[in-house]
Ligand SMILES: O=P(O)(O)O[C@@H]1C[C@H](O)[C@@H](CO)O1
């Protein structure tokens with residue numbers, strides 16, 4: 032596969048990755064004949080970027096002709112049935128920064144991209160969720176493939192025990208620091224969205240627990256599941272129905 036990659040620092044006005052483990056490259060290539068563009072590293076609220084800057088790549092993708100966005104993240108498992116290494120297909124989200132008014136669509140609406148009040152009850156494409164379940168089952172991943180609700184917080188501090196208990200009671204299965212803002216902007220401009228969380232650590236829910244969330248464990252679990260995640264995502268990509276607008 033031929034690829035062309037650009038460092039974020041060489042793209043005018045593009046934010047820079049500041050997080051260890053995020054390479055900071057935009058990579059263009061084809062996967063079984065399908066044109067793809069991949070971000071090696073994303074941006075987070077806790078890096079100090081305005082929420083509109085974090086999500087700017089979604090609008091660039093829209094302008095490039097992208098139809099489907101696939102997002103992945105590392106997340107802490109709140110659901111007591113989840114284990115480290117599980118892959119959760121995101122079926123819905125809780126947007127905690129949004130509750131406080133920090134929404135990437137706040138401010139004047141750019142009608143060129145979408146409507147003022149976009150619907151979010153269909154944010155995560157159901158056909159793509161089913162496709163991922165089918166592909167996961169074919170690949171023998173069913174034992175560690177889940178479906179659940181992702182909750183975004185601002186970070187960078189991990190959650191307290193009381194916060195984890197509250198988020199779980201509110202209906203979240205996993206907690207993280209990304210993805211939701213990108214999903215909102217991608218849906219606003221009409222792209223299909225599919226998203227996965229890798230459960231990199233168990234959220235600490237018990238005052239007797241000795242566990243402590245830490246970024247090293249997040250990176251390590253990411254490496255351990257990288258191959259399976261890559262196979263799942265690449266197989267889903269090759270099976271997505273498309274509109275032939277790149278043919
Ligand atoms: O970019 P994601 O959401 O995958 O990264 C998560 C959230 C923090 O950046 C980091 C914490 O270890 O992992």
Ligand SMILES: Nc1nc2[nH]cnc2c(=O)[nH]1
Pocket residue numbers: 105106107108184186188189190206207208231232233234244249
């Ligand atoms: N907020 C949050 N983000 C994470 N990213 C990976 N693990 C976690 C976690 O436990 N909490």
